[in-house]
Amino acid sequence: MIFAVTGTQLPFPRLMAALDALPPGERIVAQTGPDPAAYPRLETFATLPPARFDALFAEARVVVAHAGIGSVLSARAQGRPLIVVPRRADLGEHRNDHQLATARALESRAGLRVLWDLADLGAALAEPPAPPPATGSAPLAALRAHLADLIDGS
Amino acid sequence: MTQRPRRRVLAVASAGGHWMQLMMLRPAWARHEVTWITTLEGLAEQAGLAPARLVPDCNRDTPLRALGCGALLLWHVLRLRPHAVVTTGALPGVLALAAGRLVGARTIWIDSVANAQEMSASGRLAARVATHRLSQWPEVARAEGAEYAGSVL
Numbered sequence: 001m002i003f004a005v006t007g008t009q010l011p012f013p014r015l016m017a018a019l020d021a022l023p024p025g026e027r028i029v030a031q032t033g034p035d036p037a038a039y040p041r042l043e044t045f046a047t048l049p050p051a052r053f054d055a056l057f058a059e060a061r062v063v064v065a066h067a068g069i070g071s072v073l074s075a076r077a078q079g080r081p082l083i084v085v086p087r088r089a090d091l092g093e094h095r096n097d098h099q100l101a102t103a104r105a106l107e108s109r110a111g112l113r114v115l116w117d118l119a120d121l122g123a124a125l126a127e128p129p130a131p132p133p134a135t136g137s138a139p140l141a142a143l144r145a146h147l148a149d150l151i152d153g154s
Numbered sequence: 155m156t157q158r159p160r161r162r163v164l165a166v167a168s169a170g171g172h173w174m175q176l177m178m179l180r181p182a183w184a185r186h187e188v189t190w191i192t193t194l195e196g197l198a199e200q201a202g203l204a205p206a207r208l209v210p211d212c213n214r215d216t217p218l219r220a221l222g223c224g225a226l227l228l229w230h231v232l233r234l235r236p237h238a239v240v241t242t243g244a245l246p247g248v249l250a251l252a253a254g255r256l257v258g259a260r261t262i263w264i265d266s267v268a269n270a271q272e273m274s275a276s277g278r279l280a281a282r283v284a285t286h287r288l289s290q291w292p293e294v295a296r297a298e299g300a301e302y303a304g305s306v307l
Binding site: 007008009049050051067068069070071072073074098099101102104105106109137138139140141142143144145146147148150151152153154 | 158161163169170171173174175178179181182183186194196197200237238240259260262264266267268269270271272274286288290291303304305306307
């Protein structure tokens with residue numbers, strides 16, 4: 001199963017149309033956001049309750065998502081391979097191009113592949129990246145420690 | 155060893171990536187008396203967090219909702235009198251920090267790790283009301299006069 005994730009705030013019809021155009025076969029479940037279009041190839045949900053979202057994420061062979069940090073963190077937490085498609089402001093897909101910047105900053109990380117061109121979607125799904133490693137993070141420990149100090153001193 | 159006092163902490167984040175980052179930072183205030191605020195029914199309950207409060211999500215394009223959201227946050231802050239308000243965004247987090255300042259709380263903004271190139275618009279707004287403002291990218295922190303202390307990634 002392929003799970004597609006666009007976040008709750010904005011539709012991402014470019015990605016949905018590309019998924020909808022894939023040849024029949026593997027099941028595709030898509031969380032579309034507020035998108036009125038019909039995608040007959042996909043099982044669509046505007047939004048999903050958190051528990052259902054997590055279950056689909058865990059079940060997916062590969063996840064395709066906009067370059068939202070929630071998707072990246074979920075993929076890491078659940079050990080699922082992730083294909084990231086950044087939204088583009090010039091196509092009206094977001095207010096600004098911060099997703100392009102996020103995608104560039106994340107591109108070198110294990111467990112995910114940034115798809116700059118949706119023409120490559122079929123090939124990327126056929127050969128997804130290896131799942132992300134489950135490693136503890138020193139920058140996370142440092143940030144927690146700093147915040148703990150700030151709150152203790154409040 | 156002296157026992158450091160427990161604090162009343164208000165932890166605020168919009169649903170989605172903001173909330174996920176707040177969850178990852180939870181151990182930083184786990185020993186304190188925490189109230190949680192988010193924008194989606196069921197999120198806090200799913201994580202087993204209580205007490206939790208719900209506010210309407212808002213952004214700069216929804217000024218009326220922002221007003222309602224801000225009023226509700228102010229109400230919660232006045233009742234709770236937190237020592238610290240901590241948020242990972244977005245606009246409801248800024249409003250919570252503003253309310254926190256009114257009661258003299260330490261107000262901490264952690265800009266989302268999504269903002270790798272420049273600080274979010276909310277993060278810039280937060281500069282007016284945050285006593286401590288952090289970016290999760292060293293270059294962004296330097297450019298925006300914020301602190302860098304680590305990252306959830």
